[in-house]
Amino acid sequence: MKTKTETHIAAAQEKPIRLQEYGVGIFPTLSTKSALKKAIKKEYILVNGKLGTTSTFIHGNEIIAFIHPENDPCKKQLILKLEVVYEDDYLAIMNKPPGILVSGNSFKTIANALEQNLKKSDQADAVKPQPTHRLDYATTGLLLIGKTSASILALNRLFEQKKVLKTYFAVTIGKMKKEGTIDIPIDDKKAFSKFEIVNTVVSERFQYLNLVKLTPKTGRRHQLRKHLAFLGNPILGDSTYGKEGLILKGKGLYLHAFSLGFVHPFTKENLRFEKELPAKYRKLFS
Template identity: 45%
Template sequence: MTDLNEPQRLSDYAVGIFIHTSSRKGIKKAIKKGLVFINDKRSYTGDFLKGKEKIDLYGELTDHQRIKPDIDIDIVYKDPFLAIINKPPGIVVSGNKARTLSHFVSYILEPSKEKDALPVPCSVHRLDYPTSGLVIFARTIKAMHGLNDLFSTRKIKKTYYAITIGDLREFGMIDNMLNGKKAVSHVELVSSVKSERFGQLNLCRLFPVTGRRHQLRIHMAELDTPILGDLKYGKKGLLLKGKGLYLMAQNLDFIHPITGKPIEVSLPITKKFKKIFPEFQE
């Protein structure tokens, strides 16, 4: 039975309450397949709960596997409620493929011993396939809800580093629409160097306020300074192949949803960044 102080969308409330289908994507898929019922009636993604409803999941929709990693996966931070993982480039966070970060993390990170432990850790946000850096995984149902609330209210501060191509003179706040939704990023120029091939390369700190798909990559391309190695949004003739995308999620700063303590986790700048900006000190 649900216990709510105010109405809440079913697809938000149901995240983490079922053993085999704990992710937001899995819940939405189960609802669309007609597997989730409210008070013995089929539910829909737009349904709102008011409290005291009975929610049932019929059938099994398993959206997690445990697969031994074929690359190094680093656990940067871990406690009984959540973990923060350093995602390598060239892998998706989650999805229908076997080779995902979620499946690898499920293999290397044991279930929490908390009473509301999820059967496997569940990612609460994503990074693009070519982007490296920090990803948060929930380990308990309560942490899953708390982290989702922090993201939806924009209380998790994210810092990215990128190397971009071109003359970056305009920096500050970018505020526009992407696919009909508001998209806001802050850009901070750290350093620039001349490049025989690219003219100028810029080391930037990027702070996404919203979290739209490919937001930072699109925003930098709109400034006419695309991210180095971006094969999708880069300029023809200035595409760097074989080195990957020069974009990393370097820092996360938030209040722990369970303990209430401040959490700040950072990664060192990767070697390929240092090769272009060797004098940069974090």
């Protein structure tokens, strides 16, 4: 079987970093940690001509090679037009539509559509663009993308250090307090969310519908959806955590990633982006 080899020259690092962290996204078909670990395990990765391992450290200027069967990569291209809210040489902000996974094993994902929607970075450590956080399949709104190895690492660090300020809007069901904090653990881990009602309308079917501004202080899976369900005010359209008999079908989940704020890891600019609510929200709260 024919083989194909791709190479990458590692960017200089302030501190040595493990290959399994640095190498995420440097080759188009290794855009996730799990894919990279599999390639290392199958002995497809060489560093300066020697087999790379999970204990290999990258200092800078190493030649990293990815050797794999020619028919390994999925050559079929996903055609999906996405809205680019912001883009520079290091990162981008996309507007995620509903009903699509951010990443994963599926063919139709945001990750697989990024290259066709973004300009290739001119930086030496340019990689396949990669989402640096998650939004649920049904959630809409702002998604932060890294375009270089250094940027992906820096953005991941900002999220870990809780230095990315995120706000969401949701439509919830039932009577709620005007504002509050939810600190109910999720999967035995601490989880904190703040909420504030912006508008409320009376609903014949749902009693009340609330437009709620949400600020998560942690990033647990399905955190906002679970927290609001714990309060007894699930998000409209949530088929997983909604109340039986009160699940709106056919309109999707009413959860929108409205804003992102952070200090650009390379230009040091204070950046803040907002994406207006989809039309279906505005129809409910005129």
